[in-house]
Amino acid sequence: MFIIVAGAGKVGYHLARALVADHEVLVIELDPQRVDFVAEDLGSEVIMQGDACDAATMERAGMERADLVVGVTGDDQDNLTFCQIAKAKFAVPRAVARITNPENEDLFRKLGIDATVSATNLILGHIEQELPWRGLIHLMTLRTRGLELVEVKVPRDAAIVGRQVKQLLLPQGALLSLVIDAEGTPRLPTPDVTIRADDILLAVTSIDAEETLRAALTSAAPTP
Amino acid sequence: MYVIIMGCGRLGAELATKLEEDGHEVSILDIDKLAFDHLPPSFSGKKILGDGTDQNTLRRAEADRADAFIAATRGDNRNALAAQVARHVFQIRRVGSVIFDPIREEVYHGLGLRTINPTKIEAQLLRELIEKEDGAE
Numbered sequence: 001m002f003i004i005v006a007g008a009g010k011v012g013y014h015l016a017r018a019l020v021a022d023h024e025v026l027v028i029e030l031d032p033q034r035v036d037f038v039a040e041d042l043g044s045e046v047i048m049q050g051d052a053c054d055a056a057t058m059e060r061a062g063m064e065r066a067d068l069v070v071g072v073t074g075d076d077q078d079n080l081t082f083c084q085i086a087k088a089k090f091a092v093p094r095a096v097a098r099i100t101n102p103e104n105e106d107l108f109r110k111l112g113i114d115a116t117v118s119a120t121n122l123i124l125g126h127i128e129q130e131l132p133w134r135g136l137i138h139l140m141t142l143r144t145r146g147l148e149l150v151e152v153k154v155p156r157d158a159a160i161v162g163r164q165v166k167q168l169l170l171p172q173g174a175l176l177s178l179v180i181d182a183e184g185t186p187r188l189p190t191p192d193v194t195i196r197a198d199d200i201l202l203a204v205t206s207i208d209a210e211e212t213l214r215a216a217l218t219s220a221a222p223t224p
Numbered sequence: 225m226y227v228i229i230m231g232c233g234r235l236g237a238e239l240a241t242k243l244e245e246d247g248h249e250v251s252i253l254d255i256d257k258l259a260f261d262h263l264p265p266s267f268s269g270k271k272i273l274g275d276g277t278d279q280n281t282l283r284r285a286e287a288d289r290a291d292a293f294i295a296a297t298r299g300d301n302r303n304a305l306a307a308q309v310a311r312h313v314f315q316i317r318r319v320g321s322v323i324f325d326p327i328r329e330e331v332y333h334g335l336g337l338r339t340i341n342p343t344k345i346e347a348q349l350l351r352e353l354i355e356k357e358d359g360a361e
Contacts, residue, residue, distance in 0.1 A: 053300070053301055053325075053328065054325065054327075055325075055327035055328070055331075056327075075301070076277070076305065077277055077299070077301040077302045077304065077305035077306075078301050080301070080304070080305055080308075081300070081301040081304055081305070081328065084304075084331065084332075084335065085327075085328065085331050088331045088334060088335060089327075089331050101277075101278060101279075103278070103279045103280070104279075104305075104309075106313075107308065107309060107312055107313055110312055111308060111312070
């Protein structure tokens with residue numbers, strides 16, 4: 001695949017480093033110091049100096065043959081513009097944007113960005129997981145069908161502890177997809193699998209069904 | 225009309241002043257407090273310190289009851305994001321955005337934003353100015 005990345009900050013640099021062995025990667029970065037740093041480490045063919053949202057720069061980068069663009073600058077607006085121009089002007093099939101402000105997630109999806117990654121939401125999710133708060137961690141947004149991939153750790157006092165998958169009452173639009181037990185063994189949620197405390201559950205859910213799913217998976221059993 | 229303007233540079237401040245003269249209610253946003261110095265002392269609208277691309281700031285500006293939103297900062301990408309938030313999140317009917325880069329302006333225009341490109345307009349005005357002077361000689 002030919003992947004064009006906007007932004008050679010820490011995220012862009014490590015992303016390029018991970019991808020470069022298997023893909024053709026080009027990172028566009030404005031700051032000459034970062035450009036030199038990446039060129040030195042990954043090779044000068046991996047990096048290009050310029051404004052990633054400038055159409056002439058995009059053209060020089062070979063945008064019209066890119067299979068995927070990834071906007072990972074520190075600014076939501078720059079990532080959005082980069083992805084929107086790549087799609088609208090260069091017909092790039094797939095665009096992924098990093099988001100800092102969690103509120104932008106829905107909007108970016110509405111505007112045609114195929115996937116968004118929000119570090120703020122991920123970190124928030126993990127913090128909340130450690131607290132008595134019962135929540136779903138958003139792992140990924142699947143834009144095409146308005147679905148979310150979410151993770152939840154089964155609380156010890158949850159009503160579903162000890163129940164089998166076939167006994168669970170999940171909302172329409174939500175599908176339990178994977179059960180990972182405390183030992184780290186992943187299992188498919190076949191009807192006879194029993195849910196235990198501290199299991200990690202992965203589920204795909206529509207955004208509308210999310211709240212009901214959260215309640216179904218984490219609500220405490222009524223105290224006798 | 226209730227109009228929200230993002231960006232209190234010379235352009236935003238001038239626009240805010242004119243709209244207020246026309247009898248509209250105006251709120252103006254900027255991330256820099258000093259930018260509000262561009263407004264005349266007579267300006268009576270709300271000055272809101274905050275990032276207009278942020279939904280929270282727009283909520284503070286009561287964007288849900290706004291009739292119009294203008295993004296007039298110097299940053300094209302910032303303007304484009306704010307305009308799209310105004311339109312898609314707050315459903316503001318009249319949304320205008322300044323985009324300086326002619327190509328970016330074309331793209332956003334194509335995506336349905338109402339855009340103004342000062343670069344093209346200024347170049348055209350300067351061209352007319354010079355050609356007119358030529359003709360006068």
